[in-house]
Amino acid sequence: MKRHLLSAADLSRDDALVVLDTAEELALLANRPIKKLPTLRGRTVVNLFFEDSTRTRISFEAAAKRLSADVINFSAKGSSVSKGESLKDTALTLEAMGADAVVIRHSSSGAPHRLAYSGWIRGSVLNAGDGTHEHPTQALLDAFTMRRHLGGSIDGRRITIVGDVLHSRVARSNVLLLATLGAEVTLVAPPTLLPVGVDGWPCSYGYDLDAALPKSDAVMMLRIQRERMQAAYFPSAREYSRRYGLDARRFGLLPEHAIVMHPGPMNRGMEIAAEVADSDRSVIVEQVTNGVSVRMAVLYLLLGGREPAEVSA
């Protein structure tokens, strides 16, 4: 693996499989009374969050602590830090504290790249979501979840990702990772919410959700932000929901074995109906659980070793 994890494109097929296999091993820890390994004892992991995301921060924090790392949470939101030079100054401060890895969440696309390649810090940089660019550990935990439910492999599986692809870092990372792992990915969205150049992505795309669902082994619903209406991406929440929401009728179009995913937080009644989110084929809560194992695996591989961890039973 590379020294940093900034994009799902940083992962080769072998890298990705090592992460997923390592995460399987580490998941076994969760069933033990003492959920902790000494692997990263004495290493410092900083959670640098310039954007509110309690769930992602907690997930990384739990992952680092279960590997016995020292964890520093640096929430830049609400402090004097806002933009510009302060990213650099914050980075220099963390470097002075001896951070071995920095997990960064930032509203500006590319901020993790700047942190990794500007010479400000020496440690590994882990992208925990940057602007509308990428969120590679989300893609890894999604792949981990799919693999568990779809017969142990992603190869040849048909994955449909629905919604605001244009603004979604989750969609970008998932398209790259799932293609690396051999899945057939289809994006479904109103044309306004597909980026220019999507025809060059390693996936297919369309505008008709009803047509895509019967051919899906998994469907991932993306969060839609109501404020997109102001920029005329779609006329109204109701119309969006009617054309692109996963309601009970559309849920019935899925094959029996297909699973329903959502990166959270959900807008129930908007992109996903409550009864679908709560159905037994929804793996949304499990995605959160798997997030800890996958992030442990990534931290372990970036900081600890190159071989999969072994957890004696």
Added chain:
Amino acid sequence: MTGTWFVRGARVLGGKPADLVVSDGVIADAGPGLAVPAGAQLLDASGLIALPGLVDLHTHLREPGREDAETVESGTLAAALGGYTAVFAMPNTDPAADTAGVVEQVWRLGAAAGYVDVAPVGAVTVGRRGETLAELGAMADSAAAVRVFSDDGDCVSDPLLMRRALEYVKAFDGVVAQHAQDPRLTDQAQMNEGPLSGTLGLTGWPAVAEEAIIARDVLLAAHVGSRLHICHVSTAGSVELIRWAKGKGWQVTAEVTPHHLLLTDQLVSSYDPVYKVNPPLRSGADVLALRAALADGTIDAVATDHAPHPVEDKDCEWSAAAFGMLGLQTALPVVHQAMVETGLLDWAGVADRMSIRPARIGRLPGHGRLTGDGGLPGYGGLPRSGELDRSDELDRQFEVGAPANLVLYDPAASWVVDAAALASKSRNTPFAGRRLPGSVVATFLRGRPTVLDGKPA
């Protein structure tokens, strides 16, 4: 320091070697094998190319208001070191150059620094806010004698205001230089809209946002019979529109920046804000179209859009960074690489696009000339491509009596750009670390050297 200079063996416009005698601010004698006048200072120019002093239609000097980024003095020194003898200073200062008082201040600062002639550009609208016309006539009548008006940095997007401005400046032979960018189509825009903006997750700045304004404005200029100049043209589609408008005989001129002739949007994948500029770096196909348009004269001029920013405005994440790049000291070497080494322009063509035509568009007397007659060459007429072909017949020579604004350039040299070594107060050059061909050896402003041996004289 003025005195008499004997420049030996310079190839004027890349022609045959000849000597130049510079005295009293003009070319006192020109031709091969001249005798050295008594008391003249000698400058051995063998192997060097002599061009008329370069004229930049688009410079941001930042003073007044952002003296931390650049001052008139530091910016004009950078200009002289880049081979320029005149620059047009854009009005997006603080306060904006929208009154006779501010344009005169900038003009006087330029005269006091003495490196190049500073021609202030006046704002089209009060405060560059796009609401009401600034006092264009007062700026035209001021000591700064403003002839170019622009809200550069922002587009004059209101079509009625644009029409009125185009009409109004006819009274003093002015020209409106449009920053063509539809503001609604470029809300929050960060980079060229294309495949890369989609994968990088950066908001796109689509070509159509430039082209739609150019299409509207050439039609407006034709309708009211006014001169229109298009700033920093960046797309192949814009080139087509300008070619069409010129084919109609409309009074439309255009400029391209050196960086748009050499760099593409692929550089943005580093997320290094040194590549963040407005209009953004475009595709390779756009770069080739811009080069072809500059070669065939569809684009009249190279203009730097020299835009200094302090380190903290670039040493940050992409979306927080300022738009803009330094350009004055790298312009001629970049044009050398993009246009001369590719065979698209010869040195007469470079002189035409970097000196003669920009001076004519800006109605700047005394610059961009090889001749000694009093008027502006082609004054009032439209610049035509290939106009300099006749210079071959004249053996590419300055005429006796021509203003001694010239640059001596060593085409055989090359250098690696060191941002810290540039004269600008800022460091935001996208060419740092690149090897560029050629180097400016000397610059003369009205017979007085401003640069000798590549250093301030």
